[in-house]
Amino acid sequence: MKKFLYTFLILSIAILWSSCRKDFVTVPSSGQLQFSKDTVFLDTVFTNIGSSTYNLKVYNRTDDDIRIPRIQLGEGENSRYRLNVDGLAGKIFEDVELLANDSMFVFVETTIDINDFAGGTQFLYTDAIEFDSGSNQQKVELVTLVQDAVFLYPQQFSDGTTETLLLGVDDEGNETRIEGFFLDDTELNWTNEKPYVVYGYAAVGQNKILTIDAGARVHFHANSGLIIGNQGSLQVNGALSNTEEQENEVIFEGDRLEPVFADVPGQWGTIWLTNGSVNSEINYATIKNATVGILSDKSDDPDNPMLRLNNSKIYNSATVGLLARTAHIEANNSVFGNSGQASLYLNLGGKYTFRHCTFANYWSNSFRVFPTVLIDNYIDLGDGTELFEDLVQADFSNCIIDGNNAIELLFDRAETNSAIELNYNFKNSLIKFDDFQNRFTNNELYNFSNNTIFDEVDLVLNSNTIDFKNPENNEFNIGENSVAIGIGSTPNTPLEIQFDILGFARAMMSDVGAYNHTTFSDED
Known part of the structure; x- marks a missing residue:
């Protein structure tokens, strides 16, 4: 009886609603x-x-x-x-x-x-x-x-699998592989005629050189990048541009061309200079929106840098702009901009020279705990053991280290092995270091009064005094009111830094960082 009454009630409501509904007439x-x-x-x-x-x-x-x-x-x-x-x-x-x-x-x-x-x-x-x-x-x-574009991608096999690259084998014999392929000899010269779109990791094999011409545009799909193998080299031959279109510069970025993706970090992997790669050189390049802009492994040559980086910019990296592990790198007139962790991380020692470089991190996409520049000589393997390597040299001259944190330079020295060296030197540079909590007052690593290590170094407490053009947008030109003007020194300097990143001649007492100062107009 209850079931009958319930059914009757539902039907009654449906009939009543139907009789009251206005017909939908268009x-x-x-x-x-x-x-x-x-x-x-x-x-x-x-x-x-x-x-x-x-x-x-x-x-x-x-x-x-x-x-x-x-x-x-x-x-x-x-x-x-x-x-x-x-x-x-x-x-x-x-x-x-x-x-x-x-x-x-x-x-x-x-x-x-x-x-x-x-x-x-x-x-x-x-x-x-x-x-x-x-x-x-x-x-x-x-x-x-x-x-139109040149598309480079790993081979697809009939069983549905994709070509991979062997990265290594662990202690138990398990292989570590990554989706990728070796470039053949016909693919080792990238021109500016068409953009290049890379799927997976394109690898440069032993004794091979990948040459990229001025004006080339390289686009990476998600989880893609470049790997420079043992005895392989990367030669990026960008040149100074005359317009805002950067017509002669080489640009590395993701393959999403819509404006909304123009500044999205982490769209692709990295440019990876593996252990044993040699004599790579990058001139007038922009490397943006990667996970790690450049990852550089151990160098086997103490006399010749495995990478020379000139007049280039790395920014919007999801983690680190330049991550170098026991590497040997020389950089001039280059900008290491906004990154999710550090703009520059010199990890596990190595040998480095930076002249007239700007390191500035105004990351705002998430909370950043790393400083703009982090330097150490060991790595914790997570199982109670550590690896150690000497930091043979980390020389910074005429550089700016800045960001939106109070302290933007940190050292981390191996305490369990005092024999491992941590050698660094800063000359004619600006460093953002506002130790308002006095955490480093008695730490010998930060003895800024030691002129042997910190020669003509000024500590920045307020970033506004550097007068960057638009740091949140990775525009690190300095204005006419900057404290960076005229505090550098360039006597007997190599040709690479006699001109700034825009091609303007430097004065004898030069502006520090990658840019000479200029006047910002309202249109800027």
């Missing part, structure tokens, strides 16, 4: 639709690589429930664009209903093969979304720049 649209934009720009895409999904909002501002007889792409089923209208995918839609004073989303994406069109390495592909027809027709234009 009228044809009359060309009065409104749109969130009149043109949808899908930004730049690489050939045969799908774009991001973009949206258009369609408004019915009238008091009538309307029916749009037809929504379609101008080229119909032949269009390279794809639509999703109110939850349905396709290219042509019939009788789309839109309630009074309501709106709906239209989503747009594309995949285009540049080889379907004649000539050039890039072209503008256009179409339109057409709403209705005849005198009531309204259009929203679609525009995409399609760019």
